[in-house]
Amino acid sequence: MTKPKVFVTRAVFPDVLERLSAHFDVECNQSDQIFSPGELLEKMRDVDGVFTTPSERVGAQEIAASPRLKAICNMAVGYNNIDLDAATKAGILVTNTPDVLNETTADFAWALLLAAARRVTESEHWLRAGEWKKWRFDTFLGADIHGATLGILGMGRIGQAIARRSMGFDMQVIYHNRSRLAPELEARANNARYVSKEALLREADHLVLVLPYSAASHHAIGAAELDLMKPTATLVNIARGGIVDDAALIAALKAGRIAAAGLDVFENEPAFNPDFLALSNVALTPHIASASEPTRRAMANCAADNLIAALSGAMPPNLLNP
Numbered sequence: 001m002t003k004p005k006v007f008v009t010r011a012v013f014p015d016v017l018e019r020l021s022a023h024f025d026v027e028c029n030q031s032d033q034i035f036s037p038g039e040l041l042e043k044m045r046d047v048d049g050v051f052t053t054p055s056e057r058v059g060a061q062e063i064a065a066s067p068r069l070k071a072i073c074n075m076a077v078g079y080n081n082i083d084l085d086a087a088t089k090a091g092i093l094v095t096n097t098p099d100v101l102n103e104t105t106a107d108f109a110w111a112l113l114l115a116a117a118r119r120v121t122e123s124e125h126w127l128r129a130g131e132w133k134k135w136r137f138d139t140f141l142g143a144d145i146h147g148a149t150l151g152i153l154g155m156g157r158i159g160q161a162i163a164r165r166s167m168g169f170d171m172q173v174i175y176h177n178r179s180r181l182a183p184e185l186e187a188r189a190n191n192a193r194y195v196s197k198e199a200l201l202r203e204a205d206h207l208v209l210v211l212p213y214s215a216a217s218h219h220a221i222g223a224a225e226l227d228l229m230k231p232t233a234t235l236v237n238i239a240r241g242g243i244v245d246d247a248a249l250i251a252a253l254k255a256g257r258i259a260a261a262g263l264d265v266f267e268n269e270p271a272f273n274p275d276f277l278a279l280s281n282v283a284l285t286p287h288i289a290s291a292s293e294p295t296r297r298a299m300a301n302c303a304a305d306n307l308i309a310a311l312s313g314a315m316p317p318n319l320l321n322p
């Protein structure tokens with residue numbers, strides 16, 4: 001019997017490719033080049049399944065041009081790179097990799113918050129540049145984390161994991177979300193208090209963005225929202241670039257309308273706005289919040305599990321189609 005054909009869009013862990021090869025006739029983009037939309041469309045044209053990463057945009061055009069396609073399995077919890085509506089209309093199963101990355105991503109939100117608020121990366125650059133000549137009482141004064149109010153916009157499982165970690169810093173947690181959490185979940189999330197988006201922006205000493213990207217969350221943080229924040233506040237984005245209006249954030253950081261930002265994601269990444277590089281009050285990382293060895297491996301295996309289930313007629317564990 002011929003095996004179903006699958007295309008793996010990036011050079012992922014070899015052992016995960018081996019697992020897939022036991023079930024499928026696998027073609028993998030071993031060169032790890034980023035495909036243009038036209039190239040991706042050609043690669044998907046006659047496969048039964050595709051294993052994608054956040055770098056590939058699988059839109060209505062790619063879906064319409066792939067008559068054999070039965071499953072799109074994304075190696076990420078975010079799936080804004082896939083046109084879920086078009087896939088659903090075409091009868092194609094779409095999956096993501098939730099849960100396996102919650103704790104690792106929450107750890108990294110803290111790394112960025114601490115780095116930005118306590119000026120870790122900024123002061124390291126200064127030290128490496130040979131600028132450290134003497135101790136001064138006011139060298140790199142930052143904001144306190146302990147005892148502060150942590151704001152979380154988007155209180156899903158990653159947001160709750162971030163909130164739980166704030167107990168060690170004796171923080172108060174406020175959050176805004178599409179819907180309020182059940183009381184027992186709020187209690188576990190360091191007694192997080194549900195507030196309006198406006199109150200969140202006004203009251204948070206440090207604000208972490210963890211909401212999914214969609215048309216509704218596009219530029220959820222723009223000039224008007226940044227104006228509501230405290231001038232001493234830190235903004236951390238580990239969600240998706242399009243949630244923040246980068247030009248407005250750059251203007252706010254330049255003008256000192258907020259104190260600092262920690263950013264793991266950018267609009268149009270990896271080609272982010274170069275004006276960020278000229279700012280000292282921002283800690284920048286290249287979309288690595290989930291990038292611990294065990295977690296990236298778990299994500300790849302989760303996407304593989306979904307693909308194996310989807311193409312064998314079983315219900316994939318992380319089906320997204322309504």
Ligand code: DGY
Pocket residue numbers: 054075076077078079101239287289290291
């Ligand atoms: C996700 O899972 O959506 C992350 O952004 C990819 O690391």
